[in-house]
Amino acid sequence: MQLDIRGPIGWLFTLIGALLLGYGLLTGASPASTAGGLNINAWWGAVMAVFGIAMLLLTWRRFAAAGKRST
Amino acid sequence: MNHALKLGVVDYSIIGIYCLYVLGIGLVLRRSIRTSSDFFLSGRSIPAWVAGLAFMSANLGAQEVIGMAASGAKYGMATSHFYWVGAIPAMVFLGIFMMPFYYGSRARSVPEYLRLRFDEKTRAFNAISFTCMTVMSSGISMYAMGLLMNLLLGWNFSISVWLCAGVVLIYILLGGLTSAIYNEVLQFFLIVFGFIPLVLLGLHDIGGWSGLQAGLARVATSQGYAPGVWSESWRFMGSTSSNPMGVEWFGMVMGLGFVLSFGYWCTDFLLVQRAMAAESMSAARRTPLIATLPKMLFPFLVIVPGMIAIALTQRTGPGALSLPSKPDGSLNFDLVIPLMLGHYFPNGLLGLGLTALIASFMSGMAGNLTAFNTVWTNDIYQPYIRSNASDAHYLWMGRIITVVGVVLSLLAAYLVAQFNNIMDVLQLVFAFINAPLFATFLLGMFWKRANGHGAFAGLVAGTLAAAVHHGLTLPAHAVAGIKGGWLGLVHVYPSEMAQNFWTAIFAWSAGFLVTIAVSLASGAPQKDLTGLVYSQTPRLQEENERWYRRPVVLGVLALGAVIVLNVIFW
Numbered sequence: 001m002q003l004d005i006r007g008p009i010g011w012l013f014t015l016i017g018a019l020l021l022g023y024g025l026l027t028g029a030s031p032a033s034t035a036g037g038l039n040i041n042a043w044w045g046a047v048m049a050v051f052g053i054a055m056l057l058l059t060w061r062r063f064a065a066a067g068k069r070s071t
Numbered sequence: 072m073n074h075a076l077k078l079g080v081v082d083y084s085i086i087g088i089y090c091l092y093v094l095g096i097g098l099v100l101r102r103s104i105r106t107s108s109d110f111f112l113s114g115r116s117i118p119a120w121v122a123g124l125a126f127m128s129a130n131l132g133a134q135e136v137i138g139m140a141a142s143g144a145k146y147g148m149a150t151s152h153f154y155w156v157g158a159i160p161a162m163v164f165l166g167i168f169m170m171p172f173y174y175g176s177r178a179r180s181v182p183e184y185l186r187l188r189f190d191e192k193t194r195a196f197n198a199i200s201f202t203c204m205t206v207m208s209s210g211i212s213m214y215a216m217g218l219l220m221n222l223l224l225g226w227n228f229s230i231s232v233w234l235c236a237g238v239v240l241i242y243i244l245l246g247g248l249t250s251a252i253y254n255e256v257l258q259f260f261l262i263v264f265g266f267i268p269l270v271l272l273g274l275h276d277i278g279g280w281s282g283l284q285a286g287l288a289r290v291a292t293s294q295g296y297a298p299g300v301w302s303e304s305w306r307f308m309g310s311t312s313s314n315p316m317g318v319e320w321f322g323m324v325m326g327l328g329f330v331l332s333f334g335y336w337c338t339d340f341l342l343v344q345r346a347m348a349a350e351s352m353s354a355a356r357r358t359p360l361i362a363t364l365p366k367m368l369f370p371f372l373v374i375v376p377g378m379i380a381i382a383l384t385q386r387t388g389p390g391a392l393s394l395p396s397k398p399d400g401s402l403n404f405d406l407v408i409p410l411m412l413g414h415y416f417p418n419g420l421l422g423l424g425l426t427a428l429i430a431s432f433m434s435g436m437a438g439n440l441t442a443f444n445t446v447w448t449n450d451i452y453q454p455y456i457r458s459n460a461s462d463a464h465y466l467w468m469g470r471i472i473t474v475v476g477v478v479l480s481l482l483a484a485y486l487v488a489q490f491n492n493i494m495d496v497l498q499l500v501f502a503f504i505n506a507p508l509f510a511t512f513l514l515g516m517f518w519k520r521a522n523g524h525g526a527f528a529g530l531v532a533g534t535l536a537a538a539v540h541h542g543l544t545l546p547a548h549a550v551a552g553i554k555g556g557w558l559g560l561v562h563v564y565p566s567e568m569a570q571n572f573w574t575a576i577f578a579w580s581a582g583f584l585v586t587i588a589v590s591l592a593s594g595a596p597q598k599d600l601t602g603l604v605y606s607q608t609p610r611l612q613e614e615n616e617r618w619y620r621r622p623v624v625l626g627v628l629a630l631g632a633v634i635v636l637n638v639i640f641w
Binding site: 005008009012013015016019020023024027040041044045047048051 | 081084085088089092096121253256257260264268272416417418419420423426
């Protein structure tokens with residue numbers, strides 16, 4: 001296969017997740033009426049980044065395994 | 072009334088990152104497109120889970136996200152029938168029973184299978200109607216997107232439509248079907264991550280599931296229905312007057328659950344193409360089965376926000392939501408999702424939610440375009456316009472026709488502007504074209520006596536039956552014209568949806584009976600049907616596969632899970 005899609009997914013979600021996390025931390029919690037006082041940007045950004053990094057780890061593990069087999 | 076959302080730099084950044092990203096994937100994939108098979112079928116190299124998510128996402132265009140949330144607000148939990156009755160059983164049937172013939176015949180498209188199994192005219196009929204349908208669907212996607220961007224962000228309708236079409240065009244020209252499939256997978260995760268916080272914030276705000284039920288009970292009683300109509304799926308399906316869909320269980324199960332659903336999921340090349348691109352027979356069969364899992368959970372992501380929105384309209388004071396009206400005075404349900412995004416999401420998440428929406432529009436368009444360019448090139452251009460050209464020529468044609476497809480969809484986008492609910496329009500189109508088609512495939516794959524004359528006559532008869540039925544009936548309170556009744560008036564249905572379901576039932580029955588009658592009246596097929604018909608094909612051996620890779624096991628699990636869901640939300 002030409003390109004493992006998990007790589008691009010991983011990078012995109014890590015990127016957007018980090019952006020949301022950073023923005024959330026900078027601007028603080030959103031108005032209480034919408035998110036119950038929770039800093040939803042920061043929390044959800046963190047969740048997305050974790051998902052993105054997990055996807056990247058899956059790709060790298062596969063690469064490492066493929067590298068070992070070929071040597 | 073102004074519904075514009077205030078986007079900040081962070082929101083535009085997320086949308087921008089996504090668009091650049093999509094183009095980047097196309098650029099990377101460009102190097103792997105060497106033959107027409109790479110362009111049209113991804114060189115049959117896609118792993119099952121990727122094909123499965125793409126299969127699910129190809130259907131997750133505008134009609135899904137916007138239309139299903141709109142239906143969630145309009146009809147409540149009963150909208151889940153479109154998933155748990157109208158999708159899962161057909162997807163399981165496709166994976167277990169039909170995929171061996173599609174993939175095993177080595178056909179490059181659904182029309183090509185029809186040529187192998189029946190004859191040239193059946194294929195031509197299907198290829199031409201299919202190309203028209205994909206262009207229409209793609210146009211609907213574009214129209215919905217342009218309208219939304221205009222209402223929400225104040226962007227110019229034409230500019231947003233052309234921009235979006237441009238991005239889709241470029242990534243398909245570069246990476247072909249692989250590009251479309253990869254972006255569909257990306258879009259799947261974006262929708263999931265964009266909508267989970269919407270559901271969580273909404274449910275938290277309204278007081279959980281019980282709070283939602285209480286709100287929906289007020290909605291139901293204010294419209295003169297029993298309190299549970301919006302929060303239960305089956306209980307009020309006994310008669311057409313006890314639920315807002317105006318549909319009773321028989322029309323629902325036969326029309327949606329059997330005819331429309333099997334006609335769409337099992338024969339629509341847009342979907343089947345994703346499975347045909349899979350790396351092996353086993354992966355192709357697992358493609359629709361893997362897709363059943365996200366599909367059965369999606370009602371919670373797309374229908375529940377619609378239900379929350381309609382419940383919020385009953386609130387007074389802060390936190391209430393009001394749905395805007397259309398010029399004719401009816402509520403504009405298609406704005407439910409964008410309104411909810413604006414209601415709950417702060418800047419940041421708002422950008423994510425909008426990106427998820429834009430992604431779903433783009434991949435809906437891309438799915439149609441990739442199916443369109445394949446059927447045009449393989450089933451119309453190659454056999455009837457220029458055969459025996461080089462592979463490079465057909466690859467070139469595939470790219471040219473992709474551009475033409477985009478232009479035609481743009482034209483179609485301006486045509487669909489007059490309909491009230493996108494879903495109803497699609498059901499109508501599918502009823503005319505797809506409903507008789509499933510009769511053809513069912514008989515073609517499981518009755519070796521069915522022949523080309525029968526199949527062709529059946530398709531024509533079924534499509535005509537659909538048109539005649541539509542022309543002779545009307546939904547309640549509608550005027551004759553585009554809604555039906557253009558041939559005279561024989562019957563009035565309580566709703567447009569009921570009319571659509573029954574149009575499908577008539578079309579399928581006519582197609583089924585005429586195919587049998589004409590096949591019996593003309594001779595038996597004079598060709599080798601090995602690999603094309605059930606009784607002439609050796610059974611597949613799958614004992615070597617692990618249990619979780621066996622299609623039958625996956626299919627039974629999916630059906631079991633969906634029965635449980637139906638019972639829980641009865």
